[in-house]
Each structure stands twice: as C-alpha cells, then as structure tokens.
Amino acid sequence: xxxxxxxxIEERKDVMLGKPVFKGTRLTVDYILKAxxxxxxxxxxxxxxxxxxxxxxxxxMLYSAAVIGMDETIYx
Numbered sequence: 001x002x003x004x005x006x007x008x009i010e011e012r013k014d015v016m017l018g019k020p021v022f023k024g025t026r027l028t029v030d031y032i033l034k035a036x037x038x039x040x041x042x043x044x045x046x047x048x049x050x051x052x053x054x055x056x057x058x059x060x061m062l063y064s065a066a067v068i069g070m071d072e073t074i075y076x
Contacts, residue, residue, distance in 0.1 A: 001055075003055055003058055003059055003062070004059075005059040005060070005062040005063040005066065007023075007059070008022055008023060008055060008056050008059035008060075009021070009022060009023065009029055009059055009060070009063050010023050016028055020063065022051070022052055022056050022059075022060075024051075025051050025052070027049060027051065027052065029060045029063060029064070032045060032049070032052070032056075032057065032060055033060055033061075033064060036057070042054065042057055045057065
C-alpha cells in the first residue's frame with residue numbers, strides 16, 4: 001500500500017518546538033528513527049508507542065528520504 005508521509009507527519013511551531021512529529025502526538029520522528037537506527041525492532045517500537053502504527057514508521061522513512069533529497073518541506 002502506497003502512503004503519503006504528509007498524512008502522518010506534521011510540523012507545528014507550538015508542538016515540540018516545530019520538530020516533525022506524528023500527527024496528534026508529541027512523539028518526534030527523529031526519536032523514532034534514532035530508536036530504529038540503534039537496533040530497536042519495529043515490533044518493539046510499536047509495542048512501546050501504541051499510538052503509532054507500521055504506516056507511521058513507513059511515513060517516517062519516506063519523510064527522512066524526502067528531506068535528505070531536499071524534495072519536501074512541511075512548514076505551515
């Protein structure tokens with residue numbers, strides 16, 4: 001299933017100082033990506049943060065690829 005990361009991630013100046021977060025949470029995308037990069041499994045992340053789903057994890061990876069490629073920004 002193809003997803004749009006914009007459906008799952010937002011940047012708001014009044015939430016976590018404008019860092020990208022998963023919509024409706026204060027959970028930052030960089031925190032989750034660092035956890036995954038440090039060796040935490042997707043299942044462990046999802047168990048620890050039940051407010052997100054596998055689609056959120058996929059959106060985080062798509063978002064990071066877009067930012068690194070300088071293809072997207074989401075400032076409102």
